[in-house]
Amino acid sequence: MKLTLRARLMLIYTGLFLVAGVLLLAVTYALFSNQLSRDHRVIIQGKYLSPPASTPTASEEKVPTKELYVMNSAGDVLTGPDAEEVMREQNARVKAAATKTLLAQGSIALVIVGGLAAGFGWLVAGRVLAPLHRVTDTAKRIAAAPAAGRGLHERIALKGPDDEVKNLADAFDTMVERLDHSFDGQRRFVANASHELRTPLTLGRALVEVAMHRKTASDDVRQLGETLLEINARHEQLIGGLLLLADSEKQVTATYPVNLADVITHVTAQLTPEAETAGVSITTEPGDAPATGDALLLERLVHNLVENGIRHNLSDGGWVHVVSRTAGERVEVEVTNSGPSVPPYEVDGLFKPFHRLADDRLVGAKGAGLGLSIVQSVAQAHDGSVSAKPREVGGLAIIVSLPVDPG
Numbered sequence: 001m002k003l004t005l006r007a008r009l010m011l012i013y014t015g016l017f018l019v020a021g022v023l024l025l026a027v028t029y030a031l032f033s034n035q036l037s038r039d040h041r042v043i044i045q046g047k048y049l050s051p052p053a054s055t056p057t058a059s060e061e062k063v064p065t066k067e068l069y070v071m072n073s074a075g076d077v078l079t080g081p082d083a084e085e086v087m088r089e090q091n092a093r094v095k096a097a098a099t100k101t102l103l104a105q106g107s108i109a110l111v112i113v114g115g116l117a118a119g120f121g122w123l124v125a126g127r128v129l130a131p132l133h134r135v136t137d138t139a140k141r142i143a144a145a146p147a148a149g150r151g152l153h154e155r156i157a158l159k160g161p162d163d164e165v166k167n168l169a170d171a172f173d174t175m176v177e178r179l180d181h182s183f184d185g186q187r188r189f190v191a192n193a194s195h196e197l198r199t200p201l202t203l204g205r206a207l208v209e210v211a212m213h214r215k216t217a218s219d220d221v222r223q224l225g226e227t228l229l230e231i232n233a234r235h236e237q238l239i240g241g242l243l244l245l246a247d248s249e250k251q252v253t254a255t256y257p258v259n260l261a262d263v264i265t266h267v268t269a270q271l272t273p274e275a276e277t278a279g280v281s282i283t284t285e286p287g288d289a290p291a292t293g294d295a296l297l298l299e300r301l302v303h304n305l306v307e308n309g310i311r312h313n314l315s316d317g318g319w320v321h322v323v324s325r326t327a328g329e330r331v332e333v334e335v336t337n338s339g340p341s342v343p344p345y346e347v348d349g350l351f352k353p354f355h356r357l358a359d360d361r362l363v364g365a366k367g368a369g370l371g372l373s374i375v376q377s378v379a380q381a382h383d384g385s386v387s388a389k390p391r392e393v394g395g396l397a398i399i400v401s402l403p404v405d406p407g
Contacts, residue, residue: 002162012124020117027109031101131158131165135172142176152180197239205232255382257405258295260302260324260333261286267302268322275310280318280337282306289324289331290405293382301378302333304371305398309337313395330401339395347388347396351376375400 003011078086138156154176158169211217212225265286275282291298302322309320320337353373372386375398379386384402391397 008163009125009128012128013121016117016121016124020113024109024113027113031105031109131160131169134158135165135169139172152176152183198236201232201236201239205229205236208232255292256295257407258291258293258298260289260291260298260331260402263295263299263302264306264322264324264333267299267306271303271306271310274307275320278310278313278318279316280310280313280320282310282320282322285321285323285325287323287325289326289333290407291331291382291402292405292407293402297378297381301375301400302335304375305333305335305400308371308375308398309335309396313337313339326404327401329404331404332402333400334397336391336397337395338391338393341394342390342396344390347390350388351386372398 135156135158138154142152142154155173156169157173158166160166208225208228212222212229214221217225264284268282268284272282306320306322309322310318313320318338320335323332323334323336325332325334351372353370372388376386379400379402382402384400386398386400388396388398
């Protein structure tokens with residue numbers, strides 16, 4: 001029959017307590033016996049005397065008595081009440097001395113033995129509870145992963161006796177394994193569904209374009225075709241965003257040097273026509289910002305930031321400012337834009353998939369609500385972070401921080 005962890009702890013601490021108690025009793029008994037074995041016959045200088053030899057009288061023979069004789073330091077022989085008083089004082093002083101010694105030295109012994117017991121108990125408890133610390137450390141590493149789906153490959157894989165702690169560790173491993181399979185299945189489903197949906201969308205766009213460009217197509221057909229193409233483009237944008245989101249949530253394995261200054265120059269040049277159409281001006285400060293990662297994902301990150309700054313802006317006289325820089329061991333891309341005020345309590349929700357603010361804040365075509373979600377996923381895939389802060393005069397300041405390229 002195996003002992004449970006609770007039973008083992010009970011036996012260990014009970015045994016330590018009993019051993020400490022036995023040691024304490026033994027030390028106390030030895031000290032007390034040693035003190036009482038000393039000669040404390042008379043407190044004053046003197047000694048006990050035997051009764052003097054005398055011939056008993058007739059009355060003494062009838063009533064035998066015991067007389068106490070004590071000689072003090074002056075040589076006087078005391079008997080009767082005086083001798084008894086001396087003996088009482090002697091007994092009181094002996095008792096006081098023994099008690100004082102027992103309390104003083106016994107307290108020291110108690111502290112020493114208690115310290116030893118506490119030290120052994122600390123070591124034994126640490127050894128017994130070490131598996132629990134391993135469970136806690138693994139859980140913290142999983143919780144500290146940059147994305148919800150990452151870190152789930154961690155396992156405790158605890159070895160040892162089949163007790164409550166091992167059962168807990170095994171249950172934790174099973175839970176994490178199921179979560180890992182669930183996240184992997186979700187990512188595969190999104191990627192596969194997006195790929196499958198791309199084909200009918202492409203086919204539908206081709207059929208609409210063929211119908212629109214027929215010579216016999218009426219104005220109503222062309223108008224309907226433009227509407228359908230716009231809807232189709234929105235669906236393709238959504239599917240592309242889902243695919244990119246699924247890819248960005250994977251850990252980046254192949255990394256190459258990428259200077260974010262080149263990325264923001266390239267992206268702003270691409271988005272300048274859209275900005276001019278929306279009445280928004282773009283300014284850049286492409287400072288040196290060497291990083292490592294997937295160039296396409298980092299380009300998409302900056303593209304989504306600038307595009308978000310253009311679309312969520314003022315209808316006239318708006319602006320977007322893009323900066324890249326090196327800050328210590330990190331590189332940063334900051335995109336600041338004008339626009340309506342953003343409530344601080346809505347900032348965190350902007351990074352959730354399909355979350356959008358009110359429609360009246362959108363200047364151009366509506367987005368799918370995946371732009372900043374993709375930004376956050378790409379940043380986390382590169383061991384980075386993203387933060388947003390509302391500006392007092394309206395708009396947002398979004399900063400992406402990535403590790404600097406040490407090379």
